[in-house]
Amino acid sequence: HIEEAGITEEYVGFATLPNQVHRKSVKKGFDFTLMVAGESGLGKSTLVNSLFLTDLHKDRKLLNAEERIRQTVEITKHTVDIEEKGVKLKLTIVDTPGFGDAVNNTEPITQYIDQQFEQYFRDESGLNRKNIQDNRVHCCLYFIPPFGHGLRPVDIEFMKALQDKVNVVPLIAKADCLTPLEIKKLKERLREEIDKYGIKIYQFPDCDSDEDEEFKQQDKDLKESTPFAVIGSNTVVEARGQRVRGRLYPWGIVEVENPSHCDFVKLRTMLIRTHMHDLKDITSDCHYENYRAQCIQNMTRSVFHSPLAPLSPPCVYPAPLQLRRMQQMLQKMQQQMHEQEL
Amino acid sequence: MSDVVPPEVRPKPAVPAKPPNVGAPSPSSPFPPQGLGVGGGGISAPPPSAIPVPIGSHGPSHGGSHGMGHGVGHGVSHAGSHSGSHSSSAGSTLLGYIGIDTIIEQMRKKTMKTGFDFNIMVVGHSGLGKSTLVNTLFKSQVSRRSAGWARDEKIPKTVEIKSVSHVIEEGGVKMKLTVVDTPGFGDQINNDNCWEPISKYINEQYEKFLKEEVNITRKKRIPDTRVHCCLYFISPTGHSLRQLDIEFMKRLSHSVNIIPIIAKSDTLTTEERQEFKQRVRKELEMSGIEFYPQKEFDEDMEDKSDNDKIREAMPFAVVGSDKEYQVNGKRVLGRKTAWGIVEVENPNHCEFAQLRDFLIRSHLQDLKEVTHNIHYETYRAKRLNENGGLHPISSTDTQESNL
Numbered sequence: 001h002i003e004e005a006g007i008t009e010e011y012v013g014f015a016t017l018p019n020q021v022h023r024k025s026v027k028k029g030f031d032f033t034l035m036v037a038g039e040s041g042l043g044k045s046t047l048v049n050s051l052f053l054t055d056l057h058k059d060r061k062l063l064n065a066e067e068r069i070r071q072t073v074e075i076t077k078h079t080v081d082i083e084e085k086g087v088k089l090k091l092t093i094v095d096t097p098g099f100g101d102a103v104n105n106t107e108p109i110t111q112y113i114d115q116q117f118e119q120y121f122r123d124e125s126g127l128n129r130k131n132i133q134d135n136r137v138h139c140c141l142y143f144i145p146p147f148g149h150g151l152r153p154v155d156i157e158f159m160k161a162l163q164d165k166v167n168v169v170p171l172i173a174k175a176d177c178l179t180p181l182e183i184k185k186l187k188e189r190l191r192e193e194i195d196k197y198g199i200k201i202y203q204f205p206d207c208d209s210d211e212d213e214e215f216k217q218q219d220k221d222l223k224e225s226t227p228f229a230v231i232g233s234n235t236v237v238e239a240r241g242q243r244v245r246g247r248l249y250p251w252g253i254v255e256v257e258n259p260s261h262c263d264f265v266k267l268r269t270m271l272i273r274t275h276m277h278d279l280k281d282i283t284s285d286c287h288y289e290n291y292r293a294q295c296i297q298n299m300t301r302s303v304f305h306s307p308l309a310p311l312s313p314p315c316v317y318p319a320p321l322q323l324r325r326m327q328q329m330l331q332k333m334q335q336q337m338h339e340q341e342l
Numbered sequence: 343m344s345d346v347v348p349p350e351v352r353p354k355p356a357v358p359a360k361p362p363n364v365g366a367p368s369p370s371s372p373f374p375p376q377g378l379g380v381g382g383g384g385i386s387a388p389p390p391s392a393i394p395v396p397i398g399s400h401g402p403s404h405g406g407s408h409g410m411g412h413g414v415g416h417g418v419s420h421a422g423s424h425s426g427s428h429s430s431s432a433g434s435t436l437l438g439y440i441g442i443d444t445i446i447e448q449m450r451k452k453t454m455k456t457g458f459d460f461n462i463m464v465v466g467h468s469g470l471g472k473s474t475l476v477n478t479l480f481k482s483q484v485s486r487r488s489a490g491w492a493r494d495e496k497i498p499k500t501v502e503i504k505s506v507s508h509v510i511e512e513g514g515v516k517m518k519l520t521v522v523d524t525p526g527f528g529d530q531i532n533n534d535n536c537w538e539p540i541s542k543y544i545n546e547q548y549e550k551f552l553k554e555e556v557n558i559t560r561k562k563r564i565p566d567t568r569v570h571c572c573l574y575f576i577s578p579t580g581h582s583l584r585q586l587d588i589e590f591m592k593r594l595s596h597s598v599n600i601i602p603i604i605a606k607s608d609t610l611t612t613e614e615r616q617e618f619k620q621r622v623r624k625e626l627e628m629s630g631i632e633f634y635p636q637k638e639f640d641e642d643m644e645d646k647s648d649n650d651k652i653r654e655a656m657p658f659a660v661v662g663s664d665k666e667y668q669v670n671g672k673r674v675l676g677r678k679t680a681w682g683i684v685e686v687e688n689p690n691h692c693e694f695a696q697l698r699d700f701l702i703r704s705h706l707q708d709l710k711e712v713t714h715n716i717h718y719e720t721y722r723a724k725r726l727n728e729n730g731g732l733h734p735i736s737s738t739d740t741q742e743s744n745l
Contacts, residue, residue, distance in 0.1 A: 012480055027642075082440065087443040127723050
């Protein structure tokens, strides 16, 4: 703390800068977009509810098998405002129902992520930048079923398709059907395979050397327990004299927030309490910048080569749909500016 | 005695403590202890008397915002909305606490690591104590004069722009402070257009930033050389503003934050000072000069009331000094004369302390934000409207950009 010392002190006062910065941020509030992906029935919605103490899916209808066959992967968004100790968070959960049931699972999702980037790019390049809404996906929790023996082809394909667009955090779902030893083996197996296939999942940044020991230990524990094995629950049970979130089985009670039962607490700590800001930073500094650089290069190439001619056949340029949209956007922007001048 | 109420320093927001240690491990037995005293502690104890309660039964109903598009953005305050039995009581592991407020701590760590930039420009004719004042403000030798320039160097024939940077640190916060001096301003016989080099410099910094922003591969942190604050020194004539003062401020108040101050105010008695300030304020108003903090950028009632107080007290009448003297057993910065010591930080003597509190302790960040969100955006919009559009330039592109 800096005390307001007496008249003559060597104290200038700009040490209050961080507080000045944060005062504004607190006033404005924060936002965070979390995507959940994985087959249906892996407890995604329940986990999200447990993480944010919400009940976002009260009235949802679970589809039967027949209905599922006709499914394509949908993208649904739920937004909720949460406030805690004066800090406001606008949380958006992007769900991907139908994943795993459809033929083409990955494309609708990568398209969605790109769309958010495109929207942000437009806003950022536009004239009125005062209140840009950031809908970019900051983190994608990918649920791996606990029943297998490692990554399946769909897992590998999905994570590789998304690794350069979003922070991918793989999770072992419904971990309460595994014994601790099985979990350990599965985690090792998964880590090996992630390495082997060169899948770039979200990496925790290294701790500063000047952090206290407690924090460093916590950080080490986090890094060593990935991928997290999680359980979620929408029900409260009585255990050891307390009311806790849990699942009641005839052979015992699984407590969601008990670190010896599952990694839920670790996930929550990482996602919300220690790395939320970093997730947003990486999204904005790496994933978004990559997208933007790619976009601009495509745009410039097309503008310089054929400003008036119609767009070349798709085999010449990558992602022609994107390119055309970018060109349209540029033209629209210029039109708007000319209209403003009049 | 001065009857001007010193502007309030904004209260520092409480920095939240580090997040409580989460999840103290406690092994749970497979069979939770009996609470009802039914039967003995046999091995095959009856199942625990736990009744799952759906969470949705507590607090205000969300009304399930599902489906495409945005949910109803109502604020659900979780800290208090759980039913009494599982609100966060001391000791119990956080059933009702998510931990969102820790993002502030995360941000603060990050910003402390990256450090801050601040660029301040001083404008006024020579001899008004600009360099001394800046040194006094930041309690270090940060101005150009201290960087080894001769004290008796000649006044330049045209306005020059000279900038000097230093990194100063306080309380773990590192700040790269750049002081931009403008020797030659107002010193000629004919001072026509002497604001032009200054205006050009300010716009050049905006242009630099803009170019970085539209680059294909952008730097993670674009170096910020834009002028965040321009201290304009008014000569303490006691009469009124000079024509040059009005011309300068009129032309530049829309591209940079201008803070007018009355320099060397120890030549004015308290009454003279009050009168002069009122007259200056009136003239500024009549000329339509919006100095910082500009009324139109007050964001909410709280801002407005804070800033109104400051606007009433401006322009601050200041005295600068880098010499220390003993007064009443304390060491103070001041100017020693035959009739007494002018104490720089004494609010009864001059308004330096108020200027410092306003500039550094409460509005430093705001100065940067207004520069970035308003002045820079104005410049950028103007540039985008010229030449029919802005094309991104690659850093390796040797072609002429379309700007």
